[in-house]
Amino acid sequence: ASIRRNTVPPPVRIRSVGADQRTFRAGTDALELPAGIRNLQIGYTALSLSIPERVRFRYRLEGHDAGWQEAGTRRMAFYSDPGPGTYTFRVIAANNDGVWNEVGDSLTLTIAPLYYQTWWFRVLCVLLALAIVWIAYLLRLRHLALQIRLRLRERYGERERIARELHDTLLQGTQGLVLRLRAGS
Numbered sequence: 001a002s003i004r005r006n007t008v009p010p011p012v013r014i015r016s017v018g019a020d021q022r023t024f025r026a027g028t029d030a031l032e033l034p035a036g037i038r039n040l041q042i043g044y045t046a047l048s049l050s051i052p053e054r055v056r057f058r059y060r061l062e063g064h065d066a067g068w069q070e071a072g073t074r075r076m077a078f079y080s081d082p083g084p085g086t087y088t089f090r091v092i093a094a095n096n097d098g099v100w101n102e103v104g105d106s107l108t109l110t111i112a113p114l115y116y117q118t119w120w121f122r123v124l125c126v127l128l129a130l131a132i133v134w135i136a137y138l139l140r141l142r143h144l145a146l147q148i149r150l151r152l153r154e155r156y157g158e159r160e161r162i163a164r165e166l167h168d169t170l171l172q173g174t175q176g177l178v179l180r181l182r183a184g185s
Contacts, residue, residue, distance in 0.1 A: 005097050006050055006095050006097040007097070007099055008095065008099070009099045009102075010046035010047055010095045010101055011047050012044060012045075012046045012057075013044065013046070013047075014042060014091060014105050014106075014107045015043040015044060017031055017040070017041070018039075018040070019033050019039065019040050019041075020036075020037055020039055026107050029108060030108040033111045035084065036114050037082060038080065039078070039080055040082050040109075041078050042059075042089055042091075043076050044057065044075055048096065050096060051096040053073065054095075055093050055096065056093065056094045057075065057092070057094075058071060058091070058092050059071055059089065060089070060090050061079060061082070061087050061088075061089050062088040063085060063086065083117075084111050084112060084113035084117050085110075086110045087110075088108050090106045091105055092104035
């Protein structure tokens with residue numbers, strides 16, 4: 001009968017953010033992180049004066065996690081390769097009697113993109129691919145035009161040969177006839 005229930009939810013604070021062996025202080029509501037973050041660790045804590053080792057936590061990285069992650073008594077959240085973008089990290093805690101602090105604490109994280117993760121780089125790649133396809137098309141047209149020119153030259157050459165033969169045969173026949181007429185007169 002003398003056991004009292006702890007009805008005070010523990011206040012929650014985000015203490016630090018670690019990114020690729022660098023530590024950032026989480027004193028503001030928003031934090032800008034450099035590009036190329038591979039390992040992200042977020043430290044948090046909750047104040048409980050009665051049995052602090054029994055404080056339980058839940059956290060969520062909005063934009064990355066589908067739902068709340070049960071952390072138990074662990075006071076650190078780990079994310080590997082979160083990617084560029086803007087995320088909101090939220091953490092809530094429950095005291096030793098299971099009373100949850102539903103408000104908790106939150107921190108907005110912005111991870112800058114690497115140059116190849118930006119929209120302008122993707123547009124540039126698409127334009128480069130289109131230029132390569134266009135150049136390949138033009139080279140193919142040039143190759144086909146060269147083949148057609150070679151065939152036409154071959155045909156013109158054959159026609160000229162036939163015309164020369166006809167002309168020479170006709171001229172030879174006419175000259176032969178002229179010579180016979182002179183020889184006969």
